[in-house]
Amino acid sequence: MKTVTILGLGLIGGSFALALKKIGLANKIIGVDSNLQHCKEALELGIVDTLGNLKESVLVSDLVVLAIPINAIQALLPKILDYIPKDTIVMDMGSTKSGIGAIVRTHPNRKNFVATHPIAGTENSGPKAAFPELFMNKVSIICDPEESALSAVKKVRKIYQNLWTNVITMTSEAHDEHIAYVSHLSHITSFALGQTVLEIEKNEKAIFDMAGSGFESTVRLAKSSPDMWTPIFIQNRENLLNAIEAYETQIKKIKKMIEDADAETIRQYLSNTNDIRRILNK
Amino acid sequence: MKTVTILGLGLIGGSFALALKKIGLANKIIGVDSNLQHCKEALELGIVDTLGNLKESVLVSDLVVLAIPINAIQALLPKILDYIPKDTIVMDMGSTKSGIGAIVRTHPNRKNFVATHPIAGTENSGPKAAFPELFMNKVSIICDPEESALSAVKKVRKIYQNLWTNVITMTSEAHDEHIAYVSHLSHITSFALGQTVLEIEKNEKAIFDMAGSGFESTVRLAKSSPDMWTPIFIQNRENLLNAIEAYETQIKKIKKMIEDADAETIRQYLSNTNDIRRILNK
Numbered sequence: 001m002k003t004v005t006i007l008g009l010g011l012i013g014g015s016f017a018l019a020l021k022k023i024g025l026a027n028k029i030i031g032v033d034s035n036l037q038h039c040k041e042a043l044e045l046g047i048v049d050t051l052g053n054l055k056e057s058v059l060v061s062d063l064v065v066l067a068i069p070i071n072a073i074q075a076l077l078p079k080i081l082d083y084i085p086k087d088t089i090v091m092d093m094g095s096t097k098s099g100i101g102a103i104v105r106t107h108p109n110r111k112n113f114v115a116t117h118p119i120a121g122t123e124n125s126g127p128k129a130a131f132p133e134l135f136m137n138k139v140s141i142i143c144d145p146e147e148s149a150l151s152a153v154k155k156v157r158k159i160y161q162n163l164w165t166n167v168i169t170m171t172s173e174a175h176d177e178h179i180a181y182v183s184h185l186s187h188i189t190s191f192a193l194g195q196t197v198l199e200i201e202k203n204e205k206a207i208f209d210m211a212g213s214g215f216e217s218t219v220r221l222a223k224s225s226p227d228m229w230t231p232i233f234i235q236n237r238e239n240l241l242n243a244i245e246a247y248e249t250q251i252k253k254i255k256k257m258i259e260d261a262d263a264e265t266i267r268q269y270l271s272n273t274n275d276i277r278r279i280l281n282k
Numbered sequence: 283m284k285t286v287t288i289l290g291l292g293l294i295g296g297s298f299a300l301a302l303k304k305i306g307l308a309n310k311i312i313g314v315d316s317n318l319q320h321c322k323e324a325l326e327l328g329i330v331d332t333l334g335n336l337k338e339s340v341l342v343s344d345l346v347v348l349a350i351p352i353n354a355i356q357a358l359l360p361k362i363l364d365y366i367p368k369d370t371i372v373m374d375m376g377s378t379k380s381g382i383g384a385i386v387r388t389h390p391n392r393k394n395f396v397a398t399h400p401i402a403g404t405e406n407s408g409p410k411a412a413f414p415e416l417f418m419n420k421v422s423i424i425c426d427p428e429e430s431a432l433s434a435v436k437k438v439r440k441i442y443q444n445l446w447t448n449v450i451t452m453t454s455e456a457h458d459e460h461i462a463y464v465s466h467l468s469h470i471t472s473f474a475l476g477q478t479v480l481e482i483e484k485n486e487k488a489i490f491d492m493a494g495s496g497f498e499s500t501v502r503l504a505k506s507s508p509d510m511w512t513p514i515f516i517q518n519r520e521n522l523l524n525a526i527e528a529y530e531t532q533i534k535k536i537k538k539m540i541e542d543a544d545a546e547t548i549r550q551y552l553s554n555t556n557d558i559r560r561i562l563n564k
Contacts, residue, residue, distance in 0.1 A: 119494040139491055168491060175492075181482050182493040186500035189471050191551070192532035194558040197463050199528065201561070204460060208561045209421055209450060211464040212401040216562055217499045218468035223559045226552035234543045244537050246481065248530070250474040255526050261516045269477070270508035276476040277505045279483070279490045280498055 002027045005057040005064045009033040009042040013067030014130025017047045019163045022132045030057045041127040066092040071231040074103050081109040089152045091116050096235040097143040097172035111149040114156040117141045123223035136164040143172045180239035187221045194222030284309045287339040287346045291315040291324040295349030296412025299329045301445045304414045312339045323409040348374040353513040356385050363391040371434045373398050378517040379425040379454035393431040396438045399423045405505035418446040425454045462521035469503045476504030
């Protein structure tokens with residue numbers, strides 16, 4: 001590709017830019033971000049070759065990548081499709097897909113758009129958190145591929161493959177339902193755990209001296225960006241509420257077993273749940 | 283020390299043995315374990331120099347280390363104190379301390395015992411999971427030091443320091459109350475998350491293809507050993523139930539905000555919880 005525009009120069013957009021550069025997939029990367037500090041950093045870190053404004057950048061690009069919070073994607077994507085050049089592809093990297101899909105479904109240039117979700121990230125954000133290997137050996141989902149031009153889907157799939165990312169396809173609806181359980185819910189459980197312990201810490205300053213690597217791992221996602229996660233929780237509200245309810249049921253079950261001091265039932269529950277090991281090692 | 287007996291050759295006991303060897307703190311390490319496979323592995327891996335039976339090993343040891351589940355510690359510790367040589371120290375490494383403390387409080391040889399909890403571990407268990415650096419830069423708690431001989435506490439503190447482990451002291455009661463929040467609760471939240479997703483997976487086989495590193499980190503502790511954790515949950519029941527209730531309150535709070543699609547309140551909650559970053563980096 002001659003020219004790629006990356007809108008959003010944080011962890012995801014920045015890492016994607018670095019990866020494209022690493023393997024020589026883009027001659028020129030233009031960065032667009034409303035956060036001027038991020039723009040400055042991205043330029044200094046060599047994440048982008050130049051900065052630009054959105055419309056001018058799109059008009060000269062072969063590929064436009066939207067790596068911004070999903071509410072911003074929803075606001076900007078229809079406008080970008082209004083003026084997108086005939087052969088330019090726009091792809092997003094948002095964590096919920098139904099809302100974005102719905103907003104452009106009937107757009108005359110819908111076929112230029114490929115909806116994707118690379119399941120990759122860390123608890124850190126901003127250009128300084130970006131690194132080119134972020135997508136390596138991760139899974140990226142392309143949603144509703146039949147609504148995009150076949151050539152556009154092929155191109156996006158090829159780019160992910162070159163980044164060593166495995167690609168699977170599914171509908172937006174299936175994506176949002178599943179991701180509520182394996183991504184959004186674990187953010188909720190981390191934030192709730194973090195807040196529970198922070199509340200206790202108000203009276204017990206020493207408590208964090210006792211926090212080990214287990215706590216740190218479980219609470220890690222509570223460091224995640226509010227700007228990114230607030231709109232995700234709201235957009236995927238229905239699926240997420242189902243997931244939270246299923247989770248509350250499990251918490252209640254464990255609580256009951258502990259109240260009853262029912263060793264055999266607890267042991268069986270923990271042992272069944274150890275099965276997660278089989279699945280994570282797949 | 284000439285001779286050290288390690289009772290329990292799993293992750294914790296095995297790692298402690300390897301660390302003592304690494305820095306030349308023990309001339310001879312005797313391993314004791316009711317699991318014959320673990321005995322065989324510990325010998326093969328060079329974790330212990332020899333195997334022994336409990337009483338004979340204690341009688342020839344300068345230090346006896348109990349790295350077994352806490353119900354087993356409670357069963358064996360009073361017996362060991364019955365026949366412990368005058369200058370031998372016995373230390374435990376259990377994750378709850380009040381129950382153990384209570385059971386030996388009035389024992390005539392209570393002073394030979396030092397109650398400790400090294401806050402170190404991984405989700406893996408058994409001798410093969412052991413490694414000498416496990417305790418490095420971790421915190422180890424010595425409980426109720428005034429109930430032990432001063433010389434014994436000094437010795438145990440010195441050993442932990444030689445393992446690069448920071449030592450703090452507190453009462454058993456304070457330990458159990460705090461550790462419910464920063465360790466036991468995070469195991470509960472992981473097990474509940476693991477079980478929630480396993481239940482969904484029964485109908486949605488593809489779901490784990492979508493699990494990323496965030497989910498993996500949050501659910502990691504659900505791989506933990508049922509034999510170790512069942513008695514911990516039961517022994518620390520009261521504190522843990524308080525912690526679970528505080529946690530349920532937070533989950534309910536978040537659920538309500540999501541139901542209300544209240545972006546500003548969600549953003550504020552997530553942003554407040556990001557404060558965990560400050561505390562974990564301390």
